[in-house]
Amino acid sequence: MIARVLRWVSLAVAVTSLVVFLVAQRQTADVSYGRSPAPDAARAVALGESDTATVPSVAELTALLAADPVVRLPGSVARWDEARVRAVAGSGLRILVAPPGLDDAERKRVRDVETADVTVIGTEVSGGGVQAAGGSLADWRIQFGAADVTNQLVAVIAHVRDQPAPDFVDTWRWRDPTPAQIDIVVAELRKDGFYAAAGTTATEGSETAFPGGLYVVLPRQDESALRYGPALTAVFPDTPIIVVYGDWIEYHGPHADEFAEVAAVSFYAQFGDRLSRFAYPQQNVLTAYLNRVTDVRYAGIFDRPLPYRPTDPLRVALPVLPWLFVAGAVLFFALSLRTLLRPPRRRRSGGLPARLAGLTALAVEMSALTDRTGDPALTRAIASLTAARSALDDNLPDATVRPMVAEAESQLDMAARTLPYPGYRPDDYLRGRLT
Numbered sequence: 314m315i316a317r318v319l320r321w322v323s324l325a326v327a328v329t330s331l332v333v334f335l336v337a338q339r340q341t342a343d344v345s346y347g348r349s350p351a352p353d354a355a356r357a358v359a360l361g362e363s364d365t366a367t368v369p370s371v372a373e374l375t376a377l378l379a380a381d382p383v384v385r386l387p388g389s390v391a392r393w394d395e396a397r398v399r400a401v402a403g404s405g406l407r408i409l410v411a412p413p414g415l416d417d418a419e420r421k422r423v424r425d426v427e428t429a430d431v432t433v434i435g436t437e438v439s440g441g442g443v444q445a446a447g448g449s450l451a452d453w454r455i456q457f458g459a460a461d462v463t464n465q466l467v468a469v470i471a472h473v474r475d476q477p478a479p480d481f482v483d484t485w486r487w488r489d490p491t492p493a494q495i496d497i498v499v500a501e502l503r504k505d506g507f508y509a510a511a512g513t514t515a516t517e518g519s520e521t522a523f524p525g526g527l528y529v530v531l532p533r534q535d536e537s538a539l540r541y542g543p544a545l546t547a548v549f550p551d552t553p554i555i556v557v558y559g560d561w562i563e564y565h566g567p568h569a570d571e572f573a574e575v576a577a578v579s580f581y582a583q584f585g586d587r588l589s590r591f592a593y594p595q596q597n598v599l600t601a602y603l604n605r606v607t608d609v610r611y612a613g614i615f616d617r618p619l620p621y622r623p624t625d626p627l628r629v630a631l632p633v634l635p636w637l638f639v640a641g642a643v644l645f646f647a648l649s650l651r652t653l654l655r656p657p658r659r660r661r662s663g664g665l666p667a668r669l670a671g672l673t674a675l676a677v678e679m680s681a682l683t684d685r686t687g688d689p690a691l692t693r694a695i696a697s698l699t700a701a702r703s704a705l706d707d708n709l710p711d712a713t714v715r716p717m718v719a720e721a722e723s724q725l726d727m728a729a730r731t732l733p734y735p736g737y738r739p740d741d742y743l744r745g746r747l748t
Contacts, residue, residue, distance in 0.1 A: 374423070384409050506518070508529045
């Protein structure tokens with residue numbers, strides 16, 4: 314009885330563990346770590362997008378270019394090294410420079426000027442069917458920190474003149490700030506954590522991107538740029554310091570070696586094209602950059618500990634469930650095999666005539682169920698039962714009848730093993746009838 318209960322319990326355990334394991338595979342992970350709380354950087358940029366600048370008509374632009382090979386429209390910001398450009402362009406090349414912030418119709422008007430060999434809209438340079446684009450941090454720094462498009466211009470002009478592409482020249486130059494300049498910036502940073510030079514528009518940073526960060530915002534640089542980063546890092550060690558030069562943003566402070574380049578490349582590779590064509594307020598550019606920094610921080614670039622997550626008992630138990638299933642299945646099959654292979658037990662509690670009657674009834678029931686596999690054993694069992702019945706009718710001693718009954722029981726057991734139905738083995742069949 315105990316073996317039978319244990320057998321079915323092991324089957325239930327195996328089936329339950331299998332079902333739980335398979336259902337758990339359908340669960341989806343709710344990932345909070347790595348989910349940035351910052352708004353989309355593209356949305357922050359778009360909020361400051363302006364396309365209110367205007368240009369003259371195509372006819373007027375054509376007339377201006379006929380009078381002067383280089384035409385700079387009001388509001389234009391692009392500048393370049395005239396000596397380098399002249400060396401590549403030679404004579405007869407005409408350049409039209411337009412301000413940033415043109416809408417689609419205004420940009421089309423600029424490009425429709427057929428006499429313009431090269432057009433510059435903001436700091437976007439195109440001509441001869443191609444457009445020059447920055448592809449390195451040094452290139453973006455010159456373009457967005459100083460509005461210098463010399464490298465783009467000479468590249469497009471070389472294409473127009475069918476000349477080899479010139480080498481990139483990094484024209485960005487640093488100069489150290491004076492002690493007086495440093496003192497002014499440090500005083501503002503100690504007071505508000507934010508320094509904005511005259512002519513800039515940014516007013517705030519982000520505690521999410523850089524907790525406790527200090528911000529220095531400067532206008533576009535000309536001949537050389539004030540190198541505030543190292544000087545301020547010496548005054549404020551282990552503090553995030555963000556220095557803005559026009560639309561170019563630099564980071565100094567903890568993790569700068571592994572983080573600053575990743576953040577800058579990610580940001581300017583995505584937004585460089587739009588920054589070159591539109592005149593964005595510095596605050597929008599800084600906000601978009603800080604949103605991207607927040608995304609990178611939450612992606613694990615900085616050493617940021619995992620937030621506490623309560624233990625999920627199901628997740629802890631999942632690795633055990635396959636083994637629990639195997640153990641339950643093995644135990645069930647072992648007990649089932651033991652039941653099939655155990656020898657029949659001889660029960661005489663009901664007396665020899667009663668046992669003979671029970672085996673005869675079993676033979677009658679099995680005769681309708683056996684097939685070619687079990688028929689021979691059933692036939693031998695019926696022959697033994699017939700002989701035993703004749704011996705009892707002839708009042709032969711029990712010692713003579715018992716071997717016949719035992720032989721019939723053995724043959725019936727062999728026939729029962731061929732049946733797909735439980736309960737027909739003599740020991741199981743007679744258990745409830747002879748007690």
